[in-house]
Amino acid sequence: MPVTRCVCHDVTFAELKALCGVVGSDLNALAARTGCGTGCGTCVPYIQLMLRTGQTEFPVLSGAQLRDAMRPIGPGEATARS
Numbered sequence: 001m002p003v004t005r006c007v008c009h010d011v012t013f014a015e016l017k018a019l020c021g022v023v024g025s026d027l028n029a030l031a032a033r034t035g036c037g038t039g040c041g042t043c044v045p046y047i048q049l050m051l052r053t054g055q056t057e058f059p060v061l062s063g064a065q066l067r068d069a070m071r072p073i074g075p076g077e078a079t080a081r082s
């Protein structure tokens with residue numbers, strides 16, 4: 001089953017991607033608007049990947065992949081736009 005949402009706040013990565021067009025490609029801004037990432041935190045690496053790649057569905061990632069997803073997004077690297 002693909003990972004497609006922040007379960008704690010019932011918001012999909014597709015919805016978050018669309019919201020990037022309003023608040024920018026910024027996890028903190030998305031969290032302020034939706035609460036995403038502020039519950040268990042499991043979705044945070046996936047949201048980071050969405051911001052980096054524009055993808056909105058992901059396989060369950062390994063520990064190493066999750067750690068890599070959490071590296072800071074560099075200037076110009078964020079590609080998620082609505």
Ligand code: FES
Pocket residue numbers: 005006007008009036037038039040041042043044
């Ligand atoms: S799944 Fe997003 S905070 Fe728990």
